Amino acid sequence: MATLSRTPSKLIRKLQNSSVFTRSFSNVNLKNNSFKSVSLCACVFAGGLVYYTVKNFGKINTVYALKAKPDELAKSVKLTSRERRFIKFASVEYGGQLYMTPQDFLESVVEQEPRPRLKRRILTTKEIEQLRDHTPALKKGSPQLFRNLRDKGIISYTEYLFLLSILTKPASGFQIAFNMFDTDGNQRVDKNEFLVMEKIFSFAWRGKRGMTEETNEDGKEGKPQDNYVNDDQGLQRRHNVDTLLQVHFFGKKGTNDLKFEGFKQFMENLQTEVLELEFQEFAKGHETISEVDFAKILLRYTYLDTDEYDMYLDRLLDRVKDERGITFDEFKTFCQFLNNLEDFTIAMRMYTLADHPISKDEFHRAVKICTGISQSEHLVTTVFAIFDADGDGLLSYKEFIAIMKDRLHRGFKSYAKNEGWEAFKSCVKQEMKSAV
Numbered sequence: 001m002a003t004l005s006r007t008p009s010k011l012i013r014k015l016q017n018s019s020v021f022t023r024s025f026s027n028v029n030l031k032n033n034s035f036k037s038v039s040l041c042a043c044v045f046a047g048g049l050v051y052y053t054v055k056n057f058g059k060i061n062t063v064y065a066l067k068a069k070p071d072e073l074a075k076s077v078k079l080t081s082r083e084r085r086f087i088k089f090a091s092v093e094y095g096g097q098l099y100m101t102p103q104d105f106l107e108s109v110v111e112q113e114p115r116p117r118l119k120r121r122i123l124t125t126k127e128i129e130q131l132r133d134h135t136p137a138l139k140k141g142s143p144q145l146f147r148n149l150r151d152k153g154i155i156s157y158t159e160y161l162f163l164l165s166i167l168t169k170p171a172s173g174f175q176i177a178f179n180m181f182d183t184d185g186n187q188r189v190d191k192n193e194f195l196v197m198e199k200i201f202s203f204a205w206r207g208k209r210g211m212t213e214e215t216n217e218d219g220k221e222g223k224p225q226d227n228y229v230n231d232d233q234g235l236q237r238r239h240n241v242d243t244l245l246q247v248h249f250f251g252k253k254g255t256n257d258l259k260f261e262g263f264k265q266f267m268e269n270l271q272t273e274v275l276e277l278e279f280q281e282f283a284k285g286h287e288t289i290s291e292v293d294f295a296k297i298l299l300r301y302t303y304l305d306t307d308e309y310d311m312y313l314d315r316l317l318d319r320v321k322d323e324r325g326i327t328f329d330e331f332k333t334f335c336q337f338l339n340n341l342e343d344f345t346i347a348m349r350m351y352t353l354a355d356h357p358i359s360k361d362e363f364h365r366a367v368k369i370c371t372g373i374s375q376s377e378h379l380v381t382t383v384f385a386i387f388d389a390d391g392d393g394l395l396s397y398k399e400f401i402a403i404m405k406d407r408l409h410r411g412f413k414s415y416a417k418n419e420g421w422e423a424f425k426s427c428v429k430q431e432m433k434s435a436v
Contacts, residue, residue, distance in 0.1 A: 079233065082164070086157050087233060089114045094123040096230070097237040099154035102146035102244065105163060109410060110277055123154070128241060135247040138262045143272040153244030157235040158197040162245075166267050167274060168408055170339040170371075174264045181258075188257040191250040201236055275335055279328050288325030291316060291382050297331075298386070302406040312386055319385040322378070330379045336371060338408045341401060343370040348397050357394035360384060 079087070089108040090098040098120070100108070107114060123131075134152045136145070155163070169177055181189040183196065230237055242254070248266075250256045282293035289297075295316050299309055337344070347366045348358065358366070360380055368374050384393070387400045 082161065083157070083233065083235065086160050086235070091115075091117060091120055091151070092123055092154060093120045093234065094128060094154070094241060095237050095239050096234055097156070097239070097241070098234040099123075099156060099243070100160060101151040102149040102153050102155070103151055105155055105160065106146050106274065106277055108160075109164075109167070109274055110281065128154075131244075132242045132247050132252055135244055135252075137251065138248055138256075138258070138266065141248070141262075141266055141269055143269045143276065145269060146273055147277070149244070154241070155245065156198070156241075156243055158201045159243060159245050162197060163270065166270050167410075168339055169267060169271075170343075171268075171336070172340075174267055175260065177267070178260050178263045188259060189249075189263070190257055191246060191254045194246065194249065194258070195240075198236065271335075271339075272332070275332050276328070279331055283328075288327050289331070290325055291320050291323060291385075294326045294331065294382060295386050298407050299403070300407075301410045302403050304403075315388075316382070316385050319388075319391070320382065324378065326379060326382065330376050333371075333373050333375060334379055334383075336373065337367050337375065338404055340370040341404055341408055345401055348401075357392075357396050359394055363395060363397075 085108055086100065087098060089104045090100045091104050091114070092099050092101060104114070131153055135149075142148075166177070178189070179185075181193050181196070183193050242252075246254065249258045249262075278297055279289060282289040282297065292313060295313055299312060302309075304312075344366055347369055363380060363384075364375065383400075384395055387395055387403075389396055389399070
């Protein structure tokens with residue numbers, strides 16, 4: 001556009017300064033009307049010349065944002081919401097592949113934006129080896145593992161999806177999650193079984209682009225990375241790098257087996273660590289958070305507009321009389337209940353039959369049935385103060401469940417309709433197919 005706007009003005013100035021143009025009309029001594037006629041003709045002639053020049057030569061310096069062939073445009077694939085978020089928060093790179101650090105992962109879960117940085121840090125092979133040596137063994141895991149490691153470790157995109165799924169797993173689903181990796185059913189998971197996540201990603205990536213699976217000519221099974229892909233965004237490369245989870249689960253040599261007890265403890269530790277991080281954001285060193293802060297945590301990932309959001313908080317402020325705060329144990333048990341939200345939904349449908357609102361006693365009983373854990377009286381009173389629309393002491397559980405699903409998945413929509421191995425594959429494939 002700048003080129004097109006500049007061309008006529010330059011051309012007019014050249015015509016005006018041209019000696020030929022000046023001589024042609026400076027010596028004409030005509031009457032006033034005749035001079036106007038000649039001037040008009042000159043303007044028309046100059047305008048036509050400018051139009052011709054712009055039309056034929058004005059496009060020479062025009063810069064186009066994209067010049068892609070039709071087949072290239074057809075192959076272009078939009079990123080999913082999880083892919084965009086991973087790329088946004090991933091702060092390191094190795095061999096052309098993007099990785100998160102433990103701190104990146106925690107921030108991607110609880111923060112809206114990543115920490116300011118000039119560019120991604122490019123890791124060397126020596127630094128990768130140092131990270132591997134710095135990774136603690138599984139038996140030394142704790143609910144502070146990711147916070148203690150900070151940037152001393154790398155997490156791939158498929159591991160990021162795996163960690164996200166852990167955060168929403170109920171305790172009853174831990175064994176199912178373990179069995180999805182234990183492909184031979186020997187109650188142990190080795191490193192190659194764990195790496196099947198990467199294979200799923202590569203299969204989904206090829207399927208999304210209409211590409212066939214690559215096979216060895218001799219029919220023999222090669223290395224796991226032989227099935228990987230070099231995707232356009234750096235989410236996977238055809239190499240095998242010792243990531244934080246690989247070393248933590250299987251040792252520095254990759255020869256250890258992962259048993260269910262260790263796997264379960266890791267999942268519990270990660271859930272606790274993220275919840276502690278969220279709780280301390282509002283507690284600021286105190287043992288409790290206010291009822292309003294508890295409501296803010298529940299509503300922070302929901303798709304409410306400002307007026308609706310304020311309505312819930314105002315409703316809570318008007319109804320809460322005993323402001324004694326929410327402890328971390330109360331907060332944790334409630335979040336564990338949210339991980340059983342699907343079971344709670346089924347229980348409510350069976351219990352109320354006609355979708356009637358539920359009382360506090362009915363809520364208590366349903367939660368205990370689904371989780372085996374009782375919620376404190378004060379916490380249930382706080383929940384009803386937030387979600388009881390008309391103050392009649394009854395909870396519209398449909399509205400409650402819809403909002404809590406947003407909280408549970410932290411703004412990401414959940415597509416998996418089943419459990420276990422098929423659920424994980426469905427999740428990865430759906431993330432590869434859909435762009436939110």
